[in-house]
Amino acid sequence: MIRVSVLYPKSEGATFDHEYYRTKHVPMAVNGWKPARTEIDKGVDGPFEAAVHFFFESAERFQQCMGLPVTGGFPKSSLRSSTAPQCECEPQMSTRSFVGTAAWPSASPSTAAKGPHG
Numbered sequence: 001m002i003r004v005s006v007l008y009p010k011s012e013g014a015t016f017d018h019e020y021y022r023t024k025h026v027p028m029a030v031n032g033w034k035p036a037r038t039e040i041d042k043g044v045d046g047p048f049e050a051a052v053h054f055f056f057e058s059a060e061r062f063q064q065c066m067g068l069p070v071t072g073g074f075p076k077s078s079l080r081s082s083t084a085p086q087c088e089c090e091p092q093m094s095t096r097s098f099v100g101t102a103a104w105p106s107a108s109p110s111t112a113a114k115g116p117h118g
Helices: 018-033 059-066 109-114
Strands: 002-009 037-042 048-056 092-097
Touching: 002 059, 018 037, 018 048, 048 059
Parallel strands: none
Antiparallel strands: 002 048, 002 092, 037 048
């Protein structure tokens, strides 16, 4: 499984339409690509205003999706033409191999709040 993240950096004076991103842009990608899972983040702190994380069964499946019409083939319906209304920034992409999630074993409420090392 791989995770493809698209990160939108914060920049002075730039705006980002989170509502458009969540209700129009990301659903267009999900409907066209059919990823295994998708997560959307809204920046609270740090260098990014927003991010979306697409999970694909393999790198090959992701590459197939990059060749689909929804990715950039049709001017009025492609993801590339859909980016402009939501942000005034240049998105960054990161592809990583997803290896799993972590949990603290036998964490009591007091231990979980502190973390595994106190």
